[in-house]
Amino acid sequence: MKNDDRHVLDELSAYIDGEALEPARIARHLQGCAECARRHLQLLKLGVHLRSMPLPDVRPEFATRVMARIAEQEGAPAPFWRRRLVDAMAVAALVALCAGLFPLWLRQNREAAPAQLVATSIELRDPAAVVGAFVELFDEGVDEKLVEAALEAPEWGHMHYSSESIWELLAEVRPEDVSLGFSDADNNLFSMIDRLGPEEHDVLRELILQRFQAVDQNETKG
Amino acid sequence: MFNDNESEASRRMQEADDWELVAQAQAGDMEAFTALVRRYQAPVMHFCRRMVGSPQDAEEVAQECFVRLHRHLRRLQPRARFSTMLFGIARNLALNAVRDAARRPAPAPAEAMDRPVADPAFSPARRAQVREIESALERGLAMLSPEHREVLLLREFQGMDYETMAKVLRCRKGTVRSRLARAREQLREYLFVLGGDLL
Numbered sequence: 001m002k003n004d005d006r007h008v009l010d011e012l013s014a015y016i017d018g019e020a021l022e023p024a025r026i027a028r029h030l031q032g033c034a035e036c037a038r039r040h041l042q043l044l045k046l047g048v049h050l051r052s053m054p055l056p057d058v059r060p061e062f063a064t065r066v067m068a069r070i071a072e073q074e075g076a077p078a079p080f081w082r083r084r085l086v087d088a089m090a091v092a093a094l095v096a097l098c099a100g101l102f103p104l105w106l107r108q109n110r111e112a113a114p115a116q117l118v119a120t121s122i123e124l125r126d127p128a129a130v131v132g133a134f135v136e137l138f139d140e141g142v143d144e145k146l147v148e149a150a151l152e153a154p155e156w157g158h159m160h161y162s163s164e165s166i167w168e169l170l171a172e173v174r175p176e177d178v179s180l181g182f183s184d185a186d187n188n189l190f191s192m193i194d195r196l197g198p199e200e201h202d203v204l205r206e207l208i209l210q211r212f213q214a215v216d217q218n219e220t221k222g
Numbered sequence: 223m224f225n226d227n228e229s230e231a232s233r234r235m236q237e238a239d240d241w242e243l244v245a246q247a248q249a250g251d252m253e254a255f256t257a258l259v260r261r262y263q264a265p266v267m268h269f270c271r272r273m274v275g276s277p278q279d280a281e282e283v284a285q286e287c288f289v290r291l292h293r294h295l296r297r298l299q300p301r302a303r304f305s306t307m308l309f310g311i312a313r314n315l316a317l318n319a320v321r322d323a324a325r326r327p328a329p330a331p332a333e334a335m336d337r338p339v340a341d342p343a344f345s346p347a348r349r350a351q352v353r354e355i356e357s358a359l360e361r362g363l364a365m366l367s368p369e370h371r372e373v374l375l376l377r378e379f380q381g382m383d384y385e386t387m388a389k390v391l392r393c394r395k396g397t398v399r400s401r402l403a404r405a406r407e408q409l410r411e412y413l414f415v416l417g418g419d420l421l
């Protein structure tokens with residue numbers, strides 16, 4: 001009962017949504033505390049007022065305009081990050097084959113295998129492309145284990161880098177660059193990175209770093 | 223939309239129906255895609271309008287949302303809830319629009335909604351009060367940070383549960399919980415400053 005004496009002001013928001021962690025305790029407290037009960041009522045009223053706010057008008061031609069824009073863009077080129085990858089694709093394919101990195105490459109279809117897109121986008125030092133490729137990878141329903149296996153190149157296992165680089169890379173991404181709306185896909189990406197063990201992290205970092213260095217050298221030459 | 227047990231069955235039916243339309247659209251049926259647009263244009267437009275502020279920008283964002291959806295049509299799979307995915311797109315585009323608007327020299331002030339709202343059955347005095355609260359809420363919402371505004375919009379107007387919002391916003395459920403509490407508290411304080419009797 002002692003516990004119920006603690007004020008519940010901070011928990012009322014979740015409580016009115018039915019998402020409180022201890023709803024029974026909050027309900028008991030509200031019966032005996034005027035301050036929290038008053039706040040509870042205010043938040044309930046706030047919700048009622050919010051939900052009765054006017055809806056914006058949707059112009060009758062909204063859907064027609066959308067369809068016109070789609071028709072307009074039908075013949076437009078592929079997303080920018082995929083376009084950027086095309087040039088480097090042949091090189092990446094060769095590298096991947098030589099290193100035996102991507103088993104996916106072997107069962108490629110007409111389009112580039114998504115895992116290869118990831119590798120190539122890393123090579124291009126293009127954070128938007130990295131994430132875009134990852135998103136595509138999961139959109140295509142590729143087995144995460146295959147990706148992890150692809151990143152387990154033994155010759156990279158001996159180097160150590162901090163895990164910050166991946167997150168820095170991802171932090172640069174502007175969502176609209178890669179249409180990150182596919183929550184499941186990018187949640188998978190983040191959870192996949194979360195799940196990677198320290199050694200796999202190192203491998204991934206090393207992969208990124210080596211690719212970056214390769215790009216740097218090419219840029220210096222050019 | 224998602225928080226009510228009684229509507230769970232109808233939600234599931236609509237969900238199956240959404241993906242059926244997606245499948246038809248994937249097979250090249252543009253009518254099916256148009257039907258999807260019509261089904262979701264009001265909630266998406268509503269969300270964008272309150273996120274972005276300017277009606278023109280909001281419509282642009284809402285349209286682009288469906289254009290993006292179509293661009294990815296081929297890859298859509300019924301693994302997520304359709305509306306979760308759609309609002310994920312809308313949310314990303316809206317946040318970018320908000321950021322872009324903030325970079326413009328003169329940010330458009332939040333404009334009131336075009337349509338009068340107070341229930342005509344109310345007395346004139348009550349109507350005036352409702353209008354006062356609505357205009358205060360309109361300004362209060364515009365004052366919130368985009369991160370706090372979006373979570374409140376998804377909860378109050380789309381009726382999403384915390385789990386769904388976490389998916390849309392790609393954050394943890396605890397973040398949804400705390401942001402929502404903060405958003406409501408800021409709004410409540412704002413209304414209180416305007417006049418203690420508004421709530």
Ligand SMILES: [Zn+2]
Nearest residue numbers: 007008033036
């Ligand atoms: Zn209390």
